[in-house]
Amino acid sequence: MTAPIADQSAEQLPRPTRLSEVKGWFFTADQLLFDWFLKRQQERSEPGDLLELGAYMGKSAIFLGARRRAGERFTVCDLFDSPAEDSSNSQEMKKSYATLTRRAFEANYLAFHEELPTIVQGLSSIVTDHVEEGSVRFAHIDASHLYEHVHGDILAVRELLTGHGVVVMDDYRAEHCPGVAAATWQAVANEGLRPICITGTKFYGTWGDPEPLQQALVDWIKARGDIWHEVQYVNDAPLVRLSAKGAKEPAHPVSRYTSGGGRALSRPSARAPKASAARPGPRAPLPARSTLRRVALDVLPPVVTRAVVNARRRARTR
Structure with a gap:
């Protein structure tokens, strides 16, 4: 079922x-790549909507939503609290996402955006009933980790992507979900999916021509100078491998609401900021002189304090 409007109860949850x-x-690395791909599509005026299968608490959805252009649709598909239809999927949901609820996702998303994306609550296999074929320019697959479901998600996204669309597969090499790796590389071998690049956690591919994207990506990486990369070959096709340890995160066009109802830009980050002696925080304003005097009187011996107070009284009566 779809529901683009939030439940009022989401407003009562703590907001990040x-x-x-x-x-x-x-x-x-993935924040940088999401940002790069989406900006390139925008600069080239490539049409299409955004799609995410599997949202968890909304971290990547919040990021994607900030890059949705006017008139575009952003669809998020997830089971949230709904029961899965098979025992193995239910077991995975219970083990990995016991705290997941739609209300928590909505509360997190609304902390940064004025309105929710289009939400499809249910198995990712129903997404083709809600998203038009050939309408998506960027899709992120991070739903079930079971081979059968991931294989189905890849085939569904192939129908939904535009000719130049990009698909991102999460956990394509994680040891706890080999089904994702099997489905990803099977799609490369048998379903026409062509790799663009990989990070430590995500696979980026297209059913279009990856070479222009790879060349532009390598040029961008070299110009930055803070991202390590290499080009490997898989079945005689190039594949860019990169790592962004120590690289600066992208400037996030993500906003949140202030208590007064206005909007204040923030710069979210994947890690909490570390204290640094080289960059101290803003210095607190100095207290007024009258405040310093009051503090001084509090710590002086009583005999001295009485003498100061009496002297002030005599000065005021003159």
Whole structure:
């Protein structure tokens, strides 16, 4: 079922003020790549909507939603609290996402955006009933980790992507979900999916031509100078591998609401900021002189305090 309007109860949940406060895994390298791909599509005026299968608490959805252009649709599909239809999927949901609720996702998303994306609550297999074929320019698959479901998600996204669309597969190499790896590389071998690049956690591919994207990506990486990369070959096709340890995160066009109802720009980060002696925080304003005098009188011996107070009284009566 779809529901673009939030339940009022979501407003009562605590709201994060930075992306780092939202539970989930969205590392610097992938934030940089999401930002790069989406900006490139915008600069080239490539049409299409955004799609995410599997939202958890909304961390990557919040990031994607900030890059949705006017007139575009952002669809998020997730089971949330709904029961899964098979025992193995239910077992995975119970083990990995016991605290997941739609209300928590909505509260987190609304902390940074004025309105929710289009939400499809249910198995990712129903997403093709709600998203038009050939309408999506960027899709993020992070739903079930079971091979059968991931394989189905990949085939569904292939129908939904535009000719130049990009798909991102999460956990394509994680040891706890080999089904994702099997489905990802099977799609490369048998379903026409062409790799663009990989990070430690995500696979980026397309059913279009990856070479222009790879060349532009390598040029961008070299220009930055803070991202390590190499080009490997899989079945004679190039594949860019990169790591962004120590790289600066992208400037996030993510906003949150202030208590007064206005909007204040924030710079969320995947990690909490560390204290640094080289960059001290803003210095607190100095107290007024009258405040300093009061503090001084509090700590002076009583005999001296009485003498100061008496002297002030005599000065005022003159």
